[in-house]
Amino acid sequence: MIGVVGAGAFGTALAITLAARSEVRLWARSDAAVARMQTHRDAPRLPGVTLPETVQPTSSLADLRGATLLVLAVPMQSLGALLPLIAPLSPGATVAACKGIDLATLTGPTTVIGAHLPEVPAAVLSGPSFAKDIAGGLPTALALGCADDGVGASLQAALSTPTLRLYRTTDTMGVELGGALKNVIAIACGAAMGAGLGESARAALMTRGMAEMMRLATCLGARAETLMGLSGLGDLALTCASPASRNYALGQAIGAGTPRPAATTEGVATATAALALARKHGLDLPVTAATVALVAGDLTVENAMADLLARDLTTEDAR
Incomplete structure (x- = not known):
C-alpha cells in the first residue's frame, strides 16, 4: 500500500496515477472533503476527474500505518509541523512531492524529513508537471532524487507508471x-x-x-x-x-x-x-x-x- 499525504491537486493526481499499480490511501485534513471523495468519487481540487476505486480517501493518518512508502504532497512550509504526526506510522520510505525551501531552517524537504525521521529513507520528486496532466494520464517525466541509489532504484520502480516516467539521481x-x-x-x-x-x-x-x-x-x-x-x-x-x-x-x-x-x-x-x-x-x-x-x-x-x-x-x- 502507498500512502499519499495531502489531497491537493498534485497529491490527488499522484494518487490517481499510482492507483494503476497499487492500493493508495489518500489523506486529507478535511473530513468534509474526504466524505465527498468517498461518496461521489470526485476530486475537489481536480474538477472533472474521477477517483479510481483503488484510491481510498481518509482523514485519519493512522490509516496510512505500515505503508511501503509515503508520498508527502503538502506545502513546503507545512512539512515540518506534519512530520511529528507521521513518525509513528513507520513508513518504509518517504518521498517529498513539495517544491520549496523551509523558511525556518533554509533547507529542502529531505533534510527536514531527516530531522524528524532519521531512520527512514527520504527522496524527493520534482520536475515539469501539472496535476491535471498527470491525473488525465498524459505522458509526464519527473526526476527522483535519493542519496542512496539502491533505495532510489526501488522507489523509481514503485512510482513509475505507464504514463509517469521517473529518472533517478543521487543529487537530492x-x-x-x-x-x-x-x-x-x-x-x-x-x-x-x-x-x-x-x-x-x-x-x-x-x-x-x-x-x-x-x-x-x-x-x-x-x-x-x-x-x-x-x-x-x-x-x-x-x-x-x-x-x-x-x-x-x-x-x-x-x-x-x-x-x-x-x-x-x-x-x-x-x-x-x-x-x-x-x-x-x-x-x-x-x-x-x-x-x-x-x-x-x-x-x-x-x-x-x-x-x-x-x-x-x-x-x-x-x-
Missing part, C-alpha cells in the same frame, strides 16, 4: 533546488508578461534566472547537470510560460495590477529563503532580489526591470 540537493528556485523565476516572468514587457523580456528573465539557480545550487553542493535536467530547466520552461502555473499567475497579477490569486504560491516563501541563502554565502541574485521586492510591493515591475537593465555590463559566463 539539485532536484530540490531546481524545483524550488524555478518558482521564483516564474513569478518574475509572470510579472513581466502581466506588465506587457514582452516575450523577449521573459526569455531574458528565464535565462538569467537559470544562471541564478545554477549559482546558488552549485554553491550549496548540487551538480550543474541536475539543474539542466527535468528538475530545473524542464520545470523552468513549463512554469515560466503558462498561466496554469500558480507562480506565473501570481506574477502576472502583480504585473497587471489585478487581484492576486488566493491559492498557495510556493515561490513567495522560496524567494525569501533563497535570498537569505544568497546573502549568507555572498552570492548576487538580482532577479531573485527583485522578485522578493515585487511580491512585497516595495518595487514596481517597471522599476525592477530598469534596475536590472542598469546593472554593470559583464560577460555572460560571469557567476
